[in-house]
Each structure stands twice: as structure tokens, then as C-alpha cells.
Amino acid sequence: MPQTKFAPWDDPNQKPLIRFENVTKRFGDFTAIEALTLDIYEREFFALLGPSGCGKTTMMRMLAGFEAPTSGRIELQGQDIASVPPNKRAVNMMFQSYALFPHLTIWDNIAFGLRRDRMPKHDLADRVEEMLKLVRLEQFARRKPHQISGGQRQRVALARSLAKAPKLLLLDEPLGALDKKLRQDTQFELMDIQEKTGTTFVIVTHDQEEAMTVASRVAVMDQGALMQVDTPEQIYEAPNSVYVADFIGDVNIIAGTAQPDADGVVMLNRAEGATPLRTRSEIAFAPGQPCHLAIRPEKIAISAERPEAADNMLQGKVMDIAYIGNLFTYHVELPDGSVIKAQTANTKRLASRSFTWEEPVWIAWTDSAGVLLDR
Amino acid sequence: MKDFRRTLLILVPYLWLLALFLVPFLIVVKISLSDIALARPPYLPQFSWADGIWSFLSQLDLENFAFLASDDLYWKAYLSSLRIALVSTLLTLLIGYPIAYGMARAPEEWRATLMMLVILPFWTSFLIRVYAWMGILSQEGFLNQFLLWTGLISTPLTILNTNTAVYIGIVYTYLPFMILPIYAALDRLDGSLIEAAEDLGCSRLSAFWLVTIPLSRNGIIAGSFLVFIPALGEFVIPSLLGGSGTLMIGKVLWEEFFSNRDWPVASAVAVVLLLILIVPIVLFQRNQQKQGDP
Numbered sequence: 093m094p095q096t097k098f099a100p101w102d103d104p105n106q107k108p109l110i111r112f113e114n115v116t117k118r119f120g121d122f123t124a125i126e127a128l129t130l131d132i133y134e135r136e137f138f139a140l141l142g143p144s145g146c147g148k149t150t151m152m153r154m155l156a157g158f159e160a161p162t163s164g165r166i167e168l169q170g171q172d173i174a175s176v177p178p179n180k181r182a183v184n185m186m187f188q189s190y191a192l193f194p195h196l197t198i199w200d201n202i203a204f205g206l207r208r209d210r211m212p213k214h215d216l217a218d219r220v221e222e223m224l225k226l227v228r229l230e231q232f233a234r235r236k237p238h239q240i241s242g243g244q245r246q247r248v249a250l251a252r253s254l255a256k257a258p259k260l261l262l263l264d265e266p267l268g269a270l271d272k273k274l275r276q277d278t279q280f281e282l283m284d285i286q287e288k289t290g291t292t293f294v295i296v297t298h299d300q301e302e303a304m305t306v307a308s309r310v311a312v313m314d315q316g317a318l319m320q321v322d323t324p325e326q327i328y329e330a331p332n333s334v335y336v337a338d339f340i341g342d343v344n345i346i347a348g349t350a351q352p353d354a355d356g357v358v359m360l361n362r363a364e365g366a367t368p369l370r371t372r373s374e375i376a377f378a379p380g381q382p383c384h385l386a387i388r389p390e391k392i393a394i395s396a397e398r399p400e401a402a403d404n405m406l407q408g409k410v411m412d413i414a415y416i417g418n419l420f421t422y423h424v425e426l427p428d429g430s431v432i433k434a435q436t437a438n439t440k441r442l443a444s445r446s447f448t449w450e451e452p453v454w455i456a457w458t459d460s461a462g463v464l465l466d467r
Numbered sequence: 468m469k470d471f472r473r474t475l476l477i478l479v480p481y482l483w484l485l486a487l488f489l490v491p492f493l494i495v496v497k498i499s500l501s502d503i504a505l506a507r508p509p510y511l512p513q514f515s516w517a518d519g520i521w522s523f524l525s526q527l528d529l530e531n532f533a534f535l536a537s538d539d540l541y542w543k544a545y546l547s548s549l550r551i552a553l554v555s556t557l558l559t560l561l562i563g564y565p566i567a568y569g570m571a572r573a574p575e576e577w578r579a580t581l582m583m584l585v586i587l588p589f590w591t592s593f594l595i596r597v598y599a600w601m602g603i604l605s606q607e608g609f610l611n612q613f614l615l616w617t618g619l620i621s622t623p624l625t626i627l628n629t630n631t632a633v634y635i636g637i638v639y640t641y642l643p644f645m646i647l648p649i650y651a652a653l654d655r656l657d658g659s660l661i662e663a664a665e666d667l668g669c670s671r672l673s674a675f676w677l678v679t680i681p682l683s684r685n686g687i688i689a690g691s692f693l694v695f696i697p698a699l700g701e702f703v704i705p706s707l708l709g710g711s712g713t714l715m716i717g718k719v720l721w722e723e724f725f726s727n728r729d730w731p732v733a734s735a736v737a738v739v740l741l742l743i744l745i746v747p748i749v750l751f752q753r754n755q756q757k758q759g760d761p
Contacts, residue, residue, distance in 0.1 A: 208668030
């Protein structure tokens with residue numbers, strides 16, 4: 093049975109759980125967040141993605157109540173939460189350092205928030221056991237935080253922040269301290285737990301792969317502003333700016349001027365005498381308008397022979413070959429000196445590489461493979 | 468060769484302890500078991516090869532310790548010292564903790580200066596600082612003059628030569644020993660722990676009780692011992708600032724040695740004081756060791 097797609101952001105009748113309305117946050121002269129407006133819906137797994145210093149942590153701290161906006165409104169379920177202190181918000185946070193209390197056992201760490209609510213003893217014990225089971229740490233309950241591994245500490249921190257069943261869970265770089273393998277496993281675990289508990293998650297990360305894997309929607313931030321808010325597929329396949337295209341994954345950016353053609357086709361003129369590149373574009377361009385073509389390396393085919401028919405083809409020579417195990421990335425130098433990256437999947441074991449250094453090759457792509465960007 | 472060098476290296480501190488702690492201590496123990504005499508040195512027996520070791524040992528007895536137990540001056544002095552040391556430790560903690568907390572919370576660039584200000588008094592002789600307190604606390608001292616000038620009091624307060632002056636002196640002198648270990652513990656405290664406590668429903672105050680205090684426990688314990696241990700045997704402060712009513716074992720010890728010239732009883736007083744101090748010293752050591760593995 094096909095499930096209905098989860099996309100409350102496309103439904104105008106849905107009320108957002110969180111609403112940022114024209115929020116600005118300044119620290120002295122420094123503007124961390126500039127006139128930002130954003131809606132986050134219930135049960136979403138929302139990722140704030142950006143380089144360090146882009147303001148993503150400030151947004152999270154404003155949601156938790158550790159910072160107040162300089163101007164604008166932050167609403168939780170329609171209520172302005174500016175005046176609500178952190179200990180009165182139905183919001184919990186998982187800290188980047190985990191912030192586990194070193195003097196308390198795992199059990200007492202998880203029970204900490206419940207005790208503050210004066211939960212009856214019996215219910216409290218049940219809830220703690222339930223949380224321990226959720227993160228599979230039942231046999232570690234009596235240990236102190238320094239007696240367990242980093243991955244286990246991360247799960248304790250998650251259990252502790254989920255114990256009070258918050259409406260909203262904030263995760264600040266939750267997997268930053270884990271090694272790559274453990275991080276990938278934990279990503280799926282996080283998604284599982286999010287689905288099981290039905291809590292709305294907002295995750296802050298600088299790791300684009302992590303954001304793409306776990307999130308239902310990703311907000312790409314730069315210098316206190318939202319660059320694009322969309323599903324991971326849209327962010328990857330239809331970035332709205334060179335910044336977003338470049339921040340997410342590997343990309344070739346080719347600069348030039350636009351020359352509109354019929355049927356939404358735009359020709360991209362590069363230098364004098366170079367072949368114009370043909371691209372289908374959803375946005376209209378004026379003749380001569382400067383623009384950039386963003387095209388992912390895996391969408392560029394590479395061959396020794398001239399392809400029969402292709403919307404775009406260029407000749408160059410192989411400058412560099414990167415072997416990444418599952419992929420080959422070829423760096424192809426064009427006659428004008430620019431370099432285009434093309435990727436092929438490594439499907440055959442023990443097959444020798446098709447191309448070698450300094451070999452002349454053809455690269456080709458269709459007119460819908462890339463995106464033409466005006467900024 | 469390598470073993471020899473290692474042994475030598477280990478030997479040096481042991482020899483140091485042997486020569487400067489154990490041997491003097493054994494001499495004191497021996498004197499405490501001797502009898503007072505009008506001689507030089509003023510006690511008997513003296514060891515001589517002619518009489519042999521057995522006749523020497525047979526003259527030693529526990530008479531002085533029995534005397535300590537029979538005269539209530541001594542146990543009253545021990546109790547009074549314990550009480551003064553305990554109360555001053557508590558007062559030092561109550562004053563030192565907020566100071567250490569304020570220092571740990573101060574902006575990064577101020578902390579070195581604040582630390583300097585705490586250590587600064589050590590640059591002046593301890594005796595001179597105690598004498599300065601005499602100038603401040605006496606009948607015509609600065610404190611009384613100031614209070615009279617403001618009109619808060621009409622007759623000068625008697626502070627000098629009372630127990631109050633002793634408390635002031637001890638708290639003032641030992642405050643840095645309380646502040647520094649607590650500051651070290653608070654400085655290490657991760658600020659996100661407090662935020663986590665607030666996030667989980669604590670008010671500012673309960674976060675302080677449930678997180679800050681327990682996590683600075685080792686500093687509190689270390690500071691308390693560093694104040695309590697020397698305050699118990701304190702001699703200079705009670706004899707300069709205290710009055711005739713101030714009974715402290717350090718003062719009694721001094722009087723036995725220099726006024727009465729009763730070395731055997733004075734030595735017995737010192738041995739008992741050391742035995743009393745062994746308990747907190749061992750506890751302190753264990754606390755320090757536990758800090759290694761949190």
C-alpha cells in the first residue's frame with residue numbers, strides 16, 4: 093500500500109508547530125540572524141545546515157530559550173515564546189557536548205528532567221526504563237557517564253532529552269563527536285526513533301551528508317539568512333543559487349551569459365568561439381544576462397569516442413583521476429584551461445580503468461542534466 | 468646500573484622524609500615519654516652507652532599522657548581548638564565559595580587579575596598582616612573610628628583580644644586556600660551542564676544546587692581541609708588577636724615549651740595533636756586521589 097507523502101509544508105491548511113517571524117538577533121555589532129522567516133511543522137525532521145558562524149546554532153538556542161530575539165516573533169503552536177524561560181518550555185535539547193551530568197548515573201541522568209516535574213516514583217521508573225530500552229542501554233543504567241563509550245553517551249543524551257516527551261527536540265550537532273561508521277548507523281537510528289516517538293526534530297549540522305540523510309526538509313543557511321528551504325532531493329537537484337549548489341555535494345559551475353532560445357531552452361555563451369551550452373531552464377533569462385550552469389559530476393558521461401548525439405559535448409584531456417572505491421572521478425581539462433569533473437560508477441571488479449592520464453576524451457550531458465542559476 | 472639509579476631516585480624523597488619528619492617525630496615521641504628535670508636538656512632519661520639500652524627504655528613511661536587526660540585544661544583546649552577550626556572553616560567556605568564562583572564566572576580576561584588579587588596578600592609577611600589586624604580591630608583602631616564617625620555606635624566595640632578577632636584573623640589568613648581549589652573546580656565546570664539542567668526543568672537556583680554544588684564538591688572538600696588542618700594547630704593568630712579567654716591548643720603548646728619549660732608535657736601535647744590531625748589528613752589524601760579518576 094503506498095503511503096501518502098509526508099509534506100505538510102505544501103498544505104496551506106496546516107498550522108506550523110514553530111514559526112519564526114521576521115526574527116533578527118544581534119550580539120553587539122554582529123548580526124547573527126537577519127530578518128528570518130521560517131515555518132516548521134509537526135513531526136518534521138528539520139535540518140539547519142550551514143558553515144560555522146552562519147547562525148544555525150543561534151536559531152537553536154533561541155528555540156531552547158537561551159537567547160532572546162532582538163526583534164521579531166518566535167511562536168510555538170501559535171504562542172509567542174519570547175517570555176518563556178528555558179525550564180518552562182515544552183522543548184528539550186540534546187547538546188553537542190552531550191552535557192551529561194558526570195556525578196549522576198545513566199539512570200539518574202535520564203530521570204533528571206522527570207524528577208523536576210515531580211513525576212510519581214512508579215511512573216518515573218517506567219518512563220526511564222522505556223527510554224533505556226529505546227536507546228538499547230538497559231544494562232548500562234547503573235554506570236556513570238565516564239564509564240561508557242562515546243556512542244553510548246550520545247544515546248544517553250538522546251534518551252534524556254526525549255524522556256520528558258517534548259513537543260520539539262533540538263539536536264545540536266548530535267553526531268559530531270562520533271566516527272564515520274558509527275555516525276552512519278546512528279543516523280538511521282535517529283530516524284527510527286523520530287518516527288517511533290513522533291516528536292518534531294530540529295537538527296543543527298554542518299555535515300551536508302548527515303542533513304540529506306536524516307531530514308524531511310533542509311534549510312541551507314549562510315551569514316544569518318536562509319538560502320533555500322526544501323526537501324533534500326530538491327536541494328540537490330534544483331538548488332536555487334550557486335552557494336547552495338556548491339555547498340551540497342560535488343558540482344561543476346560554468347559561468348557565462350544567457351541567450352534564450354525557444355521552448356524554455358537557454359544557450360549559455362562562455363568565451364568567444366567556445367561552443368554554447370544548451371540547457372532547459374525553469375526560470376527565464378534576459379539575453380546577455382550573466383548566469384551559471386551548475387551540473388553534478390555523475391550526470392556527465394565520459395567516453396573515448398565522440399558520442400553519436402548529445403545536447404552538449406566537449407572535448408578535453410584527462411588531467412587527474414580520483415579512485416574513491418565505488419566511483420571514479422575524472423578531472424577533464426578543456427582547451428580553455430577550465431576543469432570539469434565527471435564521475436562514473438565502478439561497476440566491474442578487476443576491470444582496468446577505461447582512461448588514463450593525458451588521454452583525449454569526450455564529455456557529454458543532456459540539456460536537462462544541469463541547472464541554470466541567476467545568482 | 469639502571470636499577471641502581473632508579474633506587475637512588477626513589478631513595479632521595481624517602482631520605483628527606485626520614486631526616487626531616489620521622490627522626491624529629493621520634494625524638495618528640497621519646498621526649499613525651501620522658502620526665503621533666505632541672506637539667507639541660509630539661510628532661511630525663513638521657514641515653515648513655517654505659518647503662519645500656521634496656522635501662523634507658525625502662526625509664527620511659529606514659530605519665531605525661533595520663534597527666535593530659537587528668538587535667539581538663541588540655542582536653543578543653545583541644546575541644547576549643549576543634550570548635551574554632553570547624554567554625555572558621557565553615558565561615559571561610561561561606562565567604563570563599565561566592566568569591567570563587569564570581570571569579571569563575573568573570574570574563575576570561577579578568578580571571579588572571581582576580582587570581583592575582585587573591586594571591587597578592589602572600590607577598591607580605593603573615594606576621595605583619597596579623598599586626599595590621601590588631602591596628603584595625605583595637606579600641607582606637609580604624610574599624611571603631613569609622614563606626615563612631617558614621618554614628619552607628621556611640622562607644623567603641625571590644626573586638627581585639629576576643630574569639631571574634633581570632634575568627635576574623637583565621638578567615639582572613641586562610642581564605643585563599645579555600646578560594647583556589649573551589650575556583651579550580653568551578654573553572655573546569657562545563658557551562659552547558661547548567662544549560663542542560665535548565666533545559667530539563669531546573670530553575671537557576673535548583674540548577675546551582677543539583678549541578679554546580681555537587682560538581683565543585685572536590686574543591687569544597689580540598690579547601691575545607693586546607694583551612695581546617697592548619698587552623699587546628701594555629702598559634703600566632705590566637706596569641707596575637709585572641710584574649711585570655713581564647714583557649715587553643717597551639718597556644719597551650721607554646722606556653723608549655725617556653726613558659727613552663729616542661730618539654731615532656733609539651734611533646735605529649737604535640738603527639739596527641741598530630742594523632743588528631745592524622746584523621747583529616749588521611750581523608751584529604753583520599754579525596755585528592757579520587758580527583759584523579761572522577
